[in-house]
Amino acid sequence: MDLLGDMGHADQLTSTREENKVLLAKVKELNFRIHELKAENAALKAEVEMYREDYSKSSSSSRRTSGPDSYNTGDESKEYLVDDDADDDFVTSGNGVYPSDAAVTLPRIHTGNPLCCSLHPDDSLLATGGADSNLKLCRWGLALAPGDESSSNAVANSITISCGAPVICCAFAQVSKGRTLPVVAAGCMDGSVKLAYCGIELDSTSDRILVSNGDDDGGIKHTKYVKTLCWSPSEPILASASADGTVQLTRVENVNSEAGAVTLETLSSMHFDEAVEAMCYLNNGDTLCCYVRGNSFLTCFDLKNNSKQSKMWLNGGSVGTAGFDDHVSFAVLSLLPSPDGRYLAAATDTSRNIIMEIKTSRIVKNLYGHKNDSYSTPKIAWSSNMQYLYGNSQDENCICVWDIASASIVNRLEEEGSGHTGYVRDIYSSRSSDTVVSVSFDKTAKIWLRDM
Known part of the structure; x- marks a missing residue:
């Protein structure tokens, strides 16, 4: 009986294994089909956008549409003629001159994954924030010195500033x-915004966090994690946006490095129903542009006119002028104006980057060929000559x-070319030179320069 029982168990185990093989094969087949359907869906979305753009162009040779200049003056009735020559933007291909050489690699810039990066206005100082709750300030130029240890020495000589929570943006x-x-x-996971001194007296021993010496409670605080930060290009005003749906404008003055103090004045607070995903200043700081999750438009505030609101529609024009409804099936997760201030780049969660003309809200170009979804963190950066746009991709370490x-990808800066070996978490381009920086989950920061 025992022998028969063992044989029965063996037969049952064999049968179960065969069933598992069949099921695994079926799962593999279904996963392949899902991949095909996703590819078809992306292609259909691109085709729909193409039809929409063609329809918009052919519906009228010259139509009138409102633009951000109307909210600069506060005159909602002011209109602008979109002339036939507007389609000549970005006609000539780039000259091939853009940062593509990973001239500097800073190893293990953080003990955890780096999450964000930024460059000082004079390009001398690199700031990175990490999951280790630290903000790092590094004079990356030290890594260009001769010797195999120059990059490690640059990291070792960097300033570590403890922020008490993971640093999401800087x-x-x-x-x-x-x-x-x-x-x-530094915008942190706990909703706080830390301000740190970054003057010439850099040393590794001083506490560089600045504490408010004004009449408030000592700092900038949101109730949920900080999504994005941006400084006005014309005044010392910091805008901070949070997952709690708030945007706060704070004037920062009277920095005292010896006392570790700074004066903060809250200028205004804005409240939305959903998270503020992306934000930037336009028109030399006169306008604050925000994207709130769930909207089909960008909300613009005229800061010179009592924060009067207007909208830039993400379907390429004002409601009723583009030939289709105002619904969009994507979220904007990053916004960045062009170096000359005329255009706005938007990175979305549907494998699409958009170039818009700020004055008219007209969509100039749609950029595809990468992969990003709602679980990714799409980032973008302009080249200084405005001929190229940099962006990350969810399924490629490039x-x-x-x-x-x-509107085509002409290069992928990847591992084979001294690129990153992990997911690229953030990208930042200099406002004053051909310099691009990036941080990755391979725990490195890279400085990309023009290949001479």
């Missing part, structure tokens, strides 16, 4: 009226480079 104060405010801001005129 930004240096910009040049204002010929002067640079020696402050870098930086994609688009030629904007042809």
Whole structure:
């Protein structure tokens, strides 16, 4: 009986194994079909956008549409003629000159994964924030010195600033009226915004966190994690946006590095129903542009006119002018104006980057060829000549480079070319030179320069 029982168990086990093989084969087949359907869906979305753009162009040779200039003046009735020559933007392909050489690799810049990066206005100082709750300030130029240890020495000599929570975003104060405010801001997972001194007296022993000496409770605080930060290019005003749906504008003045103090003045707070995913200043700081999750438009605030609101529709025009409804099936997760201030790049969670003309809200180019979804963190950066756009991709450890005129990827900065070996978490381009920086889950920061 025991022998028969063992044989029965063996037969049952064999049968179960065969059934598992069949099921695994079926799962593999279904996964392949899902991949095919996703590819078809992406292609259909691209085709729909193409039809929409063609319809919009052919519906009228010259139509009127409102633009951000109307909210600069507060005159909602002011209109702008979109002339026939507008389609000539980004016609000529790039000249092939853009940062593509990983000239510097800074190893293990954080003990955990780096999450964000930014460059000082004079390019001398690199700021990175990490999951280790630290903000790092590094003089990356030290890594260009001869010797195999120069990169490691640059990291070893960097300043570590403890922020008490993972640092999700960071930004240096910009040049204002010929002067640079020696402050870098760090947006953290606990909803706080830390301000740190970044002046010339860099040493590894001092506590560089600046505490408010004003009448408030000592700092900038949101109730949920900080999504994005941006400084006005014309005044020492910091905008911080959070997953709690708030945006706060704070004037930062009277930095005292010896006392570790700074004066903070809350100028205004804005409240939305959903998370504020992306934000930037337009029109030399006169306009604050925000994307709130679930909207089909960007909300623009005229800061010179009592924060009067207007909208930039993400379907390429004002409601009723583009030939289709105002619904969009994507979220904008990153916004960045072009170096000359005329265009706005938007990275979305549907494997699509958009170039818009700020004055008219017209979509100039749609950039595809990468992969990003709602679980990714799409980032973008302009080349200084405005001919190329950099972006990350969810399923590739690389930086994609688009030629904007042809709307095609002309380069992938990847591992084979001294690129990153892990997911690229953030990208930042200099406002004053051909320099691009990136941080990755391979725990490195890279500085990309023009290949001479």
